[in-house]
Structures are given as C-alpha cells and as structure tokens.
Amino acid sequence: MRKKYLIGGIILLVVVGYLLYLSFGSSVSYYVTVSEFFTRGTELYDTNVRVAGKIADSNIGWHADDLSLKFDITEGGDIMPVIYQGAKPSGFKAGSDVMVEGKYHSDGIFRASQIILKCPSKYEEAIE
C-alpha cells in the first residue's frame, strides 16, 4: 500500500512540476515603474514587460478611426509615451494609476497589449 502511494505521489509531483516548469518560464515578465524602466538603460527594450505609472494630464488621445489610444505615463519624473490598440477602459482618466503590459521599442514608444487600471475594490482615495 505504502509503495502505491509513493509511486502515485511521485507521478503526481512530476506531472505538476513539469506543468509548472513549462508555464513558468514563458509566463514571467518584469514588472517595473517608469523610472525603474529607464534606469535599466536599454536592457528591457523589446521584451515583454509590465510598467506601472500614472496617466499624465496631457496628451490623452483616442483615435476612433484606427482604434488606438495614445497617452503618456509618468512616474519618478520620467515620462513614457504609450500606444494601445483598443478602447479606453472604464474609469480611465488623467492622474489614475495604471499598469501597461507590452514592449518598449527603440523609437521611444511603448506598445501596450493590455492596460489595467487600479481595481475599483481598492479605490481608496484618502482624504488628507
């Protein structure tokens, strides 16, 4: 009986381990803020990354013809222009915390495949 469990357990671990191994490598991306991104020089260019910052006050442009959304995100004094193919998510506004996922190219524009706003369930704006 013991042996059976042992063998079963090992098979299970191997399968799970394999699944984890397969998934892990391709699913991990760097997650940095705008200023952290730039302090790394060109290291993170052209790789899939997530960048966090605030939506800048100016330069929010929606282009209905080609369905692209252009805006800047800022953090720690740095600015990063972003282009996203898709609509503005609900609640998108200047000053909001945002996380963009995609690639930064040497032309100086971040092409986002996904933008995520701070979740409403943590909408804790504090009053001073």
Place this chain on the structure above:
Amino acid sequence: MAETGYIVLVVALAVAIFSAAASMVGARIGSRRLVSGARTGVLVIFGLFTLAFALILYAFVSKDFSVRIVAEHASRDLPAVYTLSALYAGKAGSIFLWGWLISLFTALLVLWKRYNQQPGLPYTLAILIVVQIFFIALVTFGNNIFERIPSPPVDGLGLNPLLQNLGMLIHPPLLYLGFAGFAVVFALVIASLITRRTGAAWAIDVRRWAVFAWCALGLGNLLGMWWSYNELGWGGYWAWDPVENAGLMPWLLGTAFLHSISVRRRRNYLHNWSLILIIFTFALTLFSPFVTHGGIESPLHGFYGSPFPPYILAAILVTLIGSLTMVSIRSKDSGGEEKPASLISREGAFLLTNIILVVLVLIIFAGTVLPRIVEAVGGTTIALERSFFDRTCGPVMLVLVFLMGICPLLGWGKAAWHSMKRNLLFTFIAAVVIAIAVLVSGAGNWYAVAALVGGLPLFTICLEWYRGTRARHSTRRESHIRAFFSLINSNRARYGGFLVHIGVIIIALGIIASSFYEMEKTETLNIGDTMNIGDYQLTYSERILKQDNVKVGAVASMSVSRNGRLKGVMNPSYDYWFLHQAHFAEVAVRTTLAEDLFVSLVWTDYDPADKSATFRVLVNPLIVWMWVGGGFFLLGGAIAFSLEEKQAAGVEA
C-alpha cells in the same frame, strides 16, 4: 455619533477579553458561573457590535462626511441601496462586516439549543471570541472605522460607479459569510482537540457549518465573476488576479475538507488530515482580505508595493503553529488510522480528489505569492501572467471534473471492480460517442473535449440517480416521481452532493466554451452602419444623450439581427460621471442558452453633430450556463445542509 461608536467598540473589546478568559478558565476549572458569564458576554459583544454597525450605517445614511469612511466612499448623490456597498468598499468596513458576522455566528452557537449543552462549547466560544478580539482591535486601534476628519468636506469622494451594481452589493457579504463560517468550523475543530471529543455529533456539526461556509464562499466567488462579466466591460470573468485567487483558495481547500470529513464519518480514516485542511482553510481566509485591500500588491489592485501587514502575518503564523502543534500532540494519543482497503474505492477516490485539490491550491498559492517573494529576495519585481495559471490549473481542473464522474460509481470499502467496470465502460462509451458526434458536427475540438470531460460525470451521476429511483420504485412500490424525491430525502448529503457536482460540471462547461470560442470585434460606426460578428448583424440606429445630476450618458440603440432576422434592440451606454470625472461603460448583454451577445459602447463624443461611436462586441458561447450551474450549486448545497436537522434530532447521535 462617531465617538459613541468608537466607545461602543472599545467596550465590546473589553467584554470580549473578559469573556474569552472566563470561557477558557471556566471550562478548565469547571466553574459554571464563569462559563455562563462568558455566554452572556458573547451576547453582549454581539449586541455592542450590532449597535456599532447601526451607528456606522447611520453615518452613511445621514451622509456625515466628517467620518472618514463615509467621506472616502460615499457622496451626497449615492443611492441609498448602495450604502452597504460603500461600507465594505474599504478595508476597515469589510473587516468590520466580517467581524460582525463572526460575532453573529458566535451568538447563534450560544442561543442554539443543539450547541449550548455541548461540553466543548466553552472552548469553541473562547476561540471565536479571540478571533473577534483581533477583528475589533483592527477596526479600532488598527484602523479606526469611526475616525473623524478634522475639516470635513462638503461632499464625499463617492463610490466607484463600477461598484454601484447589484452583484457588488451581494458578492462581498457572501464571501464574508463563508469566511466567518469557516472560522466557526475552525473553532469547533480546535475545541475538539482540547476536549478530545470527536464523536458522530461533532462530525455532523462540523460538516454542517462547513457546508454552509463552503456554499456561501462558492456562490460569493461566482457572483464576483458575474459582476466582473456584467460590469467591468472586458467581457471576461476571471483573470487569476491575486484577489480572485485569494477567494478561490479557501474554497478549494474547503472542498477537500468536505470530502475528507465525509470519509472520516464512514471510516476512521483521514481524521488528522481533515483537521489540517480546515486549519489551513481558516488561515487562507485570514490571508485573503488582506490581499484584497492593501496587502499583496497586484497589477489590478494597486501598484507600488506596500508591505503585507506584519500583524496579519503574525496572526496567521500563530494560528498555524498553535493549531498544528495541537494536532500533532493529539495524534500521538489517538490510535492508528485505518488504511483504505483499495485505491479503487470511494475513499480512495476521495483521497485522490483531496490530493489534487491541495496541489491546485499549492500552485495557485505559489503563483500568487511568488512574485512578491522574488521581489523580497532578489529586489527585482516580476509579474506572472494569467497564462501561467491557465496552463497549470486548467488541466488539473479538467482531471477533477473527470473524477467527479468516477466517484459516484465507487462504493465504500473495496469496490466490486467487475460491476463497476461495466458501469464505467457504459458511460465512457456514451461520453466518447457524444464527443465524436460533437467533433464530427464541426462544433470544435474543445467542445469535444468538454463533452468528454463533462459528459462522463454527468452521465454517471444521472445514471446513479436513475438506478436509485428505479430500485425504490420496484422495492417500495412508489411512483417514479415520488421515488425520485424520497430518494433525495433518504440521503440528502449524497444527492445534495450530486446536485452540486452537476452544478460544478455545468459551470466547467460554460467556462471551457466561453474561453475557447469567444469572438471579439471592435469597430467605430456612424448612424446607420452595420457590423457583423458570428451570425449577428448589429446596426447602430440612434444615440441619445441623457443627463441627470450624477452623470451624462450617451445611450446607443443597436438593432440586432441574427441570420437576417431581427432579434431586438440593445442599449449599451457610455456615461461620464461628474464626481469621478471619468467615463464608465454600461454594457448590454443579450443572453440565450447557446450564447451571449455582449455589446459595450466604449467611446463616443457627446457632440450632437457627430454621433460616431466605437463598439466592442463579443459573442460568448454557453456563458449563461455558469449562472445556471450556480443555481444547481445553491440547491444542492441547501439540500446537503438540510440533512442534519433530522440527524440533530437523534438519528445518528
């Protein structure tokens, strides 16, 4: 008022400290006076907690913006219905609600005749009171829920429009009902370790509370998905976000616990394992809300790291170390456990289910906390994409669904393998035939997989049900319909469980179909333009502007045809909320049993001359079955829960 509320809570805290000590000491030295004092204490705590609840609600209803929590989450124009949503939109409010539910349950234990004569009760109470002390301390000294603002604003910041939704009104309380229920199960278990009393009656109590907590948590999670689908506008319902994971993990472990405890009821087996499961389930519930509100930072829920509150971590560690130590001490003086006769038996299958569920939780836990651990150790921040979870958890969950089909065929003890083989073969062939038929019909590969994985368990469950009904019909001469219902009545745990399984399988089918066959299209249209998606043609016919005192909304009219036949008009809207200075889309969904047509108006100018608008349209197959499955789940859970009433009367005592 706010000051009164604070004082009420502090008094409750003092009473709680006294009652916890009295209950524990009283039970130890056998003092009836101390124990009954503690019982009164429990009721007093509940009364004070409720009074504080009323006071905080009053602050919300009277729009007293000098109270911080009101100013931060409500506004003058907030509809009264969403007062509760505003209360638990914040961290302090949700902890408060959760603590109040625990105090309600503790009071029920005292008032319920069934419990109040049990020798272990004083310990159960003491543990629950200690938990309450922790919660009350959090909302008074940690993060005073009644805190005033020195210079109150004229209007509050308001509640996020996304949270002004029926789903969000019910989703959090259901989760907290589940969490609070698991706290009771945990307390019953620890008390049993102290008193060494783990008889049949104890097992029934534990199971009953666990069924309740588990159902509430399961439905809470499902409702969260419903909200996400109908309100967030991205057309999905699950993103493997840490917050979602945090609600899912205790539910999965709770599932494992329900299965192991049912083995334990039949056989002297898996006892310690069950105890360990419930301890971790409880610990995970503690972990969970602090992920939601400012604990582990996730892409969706906040951005710049704020450390996991150390006192929560301390509470979790103390809970785990303390209770696991007790389990190990007690396990020495309990006799050896039986071993399952064979893996091919119901207890063997339950064991397997348990292991798979635990593995699933481990994967999700690893995926949830790993980015933070990497950050703490290596200094670099990383993110794990949802594909990680899809790839690892997806297959494991499919195996689980498949197992649901095999379990009903297995008997307790050593299974009669030859009789089972026939049943299994029959259903397996049936499932394969259907899967091939689906494949040939061209519906798609994943539908075939879904039919195979979901079809087998649905078949076996229905077959078992049919057999039972037939047997009753022939032996007791009951009509088929009567036999069907009295069958359920005869073993509510079993048939309630069947219904729950059917619900889960249906939900799984909805998930598979909608994740693999979703169609999506975004287009900008002018009045009169038509867009096509799947079999649908959507014509943008009109846009009107509506304004009230909270928002200005653009409501579009889309006439929907399917294969050329007019089906109706859909009205998605795009609203600008003045207070929040942002746009929020209100989606329109047309639901049929086969698929949902999901239309979101994602952009339009409010310019009367230019009515062009951008629409994001999705076709989500079978999604309604997720909510239908939820109905089965609820019904099954209620039946399984109701079982114990009879047993409580002494059938199995």
